[in-house]
Amino acid sequence: MERDDVQGIQSIELGGSVLNALIDAGGTSLPLREVASAAGMSASKARRYLLSFARIGLVAQDETTGYYGLGPLAVRLGLAAIAAIAIDAIAPPFLRELRSRLQETIVLAVWNDNGPTILQVQDSRRSVTLTARIGSTLLMTRSATGAVFGAFYDSGATEAVVAAEIGSSRLDAKAKRELLGSYERRVAEVREHGVGRVQGEVIAGISSLSAPVFDHNGLIVAAIGVLGNNGVLDVGWDANPALELRRSAAILSERCGFALVPRPA
Numbered sequence: 001m002e003r004d005d006v007q008g009i010q011s012i013e014l015g016g017s018v019l020n021a022l023i024d025a026g027g028t029s030l031p032l033r034e035v036a037s038a039a040g041m042s043a044s045k046a047r048r049y050l051l052s053f054a055r056i057g058l059v060a061q062d063e064t065t066g067y068y069g070l071g072p073l074a075v076r077l078g079l080a081a082i083a084a085i086a087i088d089a090i091a092p093p094f095l096r097e098l099r100s101r102l103q104e105t106i107v108l109a110v111w112n113d114n115g116p117t118i119l120q121v122q123d124s125r126r127s128v129t130l131t132a133r134i135g136s137t138l139l140m141t142r143s144a145t146g147a148v149f150g151a152f153y154d155s156g157a158t159e160a161v162v163a164a165e166i167g168s169s170r171l172d173a174k175a176k177r178e179l180l181g182s183y184e185r186r187v188a189e190v191r192e193h194g195v196g197r198v199q200g201e202v203i204a205g206i207s208s209l210s211a212p213v214f215d216h217n218g219l220i221v222a223a224i225g226v227l228g229n230n231g232v233l234d235v236g237w238d239a240n241p242a243l244e245l246r247r248s249a250a251i252l253s254e255r256c257g258f259a260l261v262p263r264p265a
Helices: 003-007 010-024 034-038 043-056 074-083 087-104 142-154 155-167 173-193 241-257
Strands: 059-062 067-071 107-114 115-122 196-197 206-214 219-229
Touching: 010 043, 010 059, 034 043, 034 067, 043 059, 043 155, 074 107, 074 155, 087 107, 087 115, 087 219, 087 241, 107 142, 115 142, 142 155, 142 173, 142 196, 142 206, 142 219, 173 196, 206 241
Parallel strands: none
Antiparallel strands: 059 067, 107 115, 107 219, 196 206, 206 219
């Protein structure tokens, strides 16, 4: 094997900083000096990279202003990468890492016609584990994940499931109104804090947190949930489990193409 095969090609790696400058511009074309500054190189060096990238379609130069932006090949690469994304394929490493950090059961839920449904589970390694079954549908009105989908998923779909859920319950009229009110408050909390939480509402003695995962269109495609025993899992908005959950959901969202997710420190 040749040396370059081991070390890579430095000029291509340096050129990546030029492309990153254009990507970070968010679709706005940049003058040469701004590209060079963002890439951390001289204008003459940045110009050579831009010319080469323009020849293969990674960069396009505006004929009127002379500014530089991403070219058609960059667009094709982005679309191909998005098309290759499948949440069930890319999520497992993130779920395993979150389980390792929190030592709690971690689940990935997606939406189907009946509501949020568990797609993947990483069981806790504690001596006493919680059973979360793949294929189980979570209650919209009583689960943290239900509140997350209520906050960010299509309102027509979620409201229909909530109405059916409350309507089929054996609660009296007053209790049904109270249940709807508690669900709406939980949804509002998700929008405020970016995380949903419940304490014993679904299963006595079990607390949970949940956070949304977004795609390149800014649409929710899944939710990551953390389940633990009351008194063990801290569900405070700024406690470590919520911080770690937000962080994992933000990074997974970025992998799904959502570049505007603020990554917690």
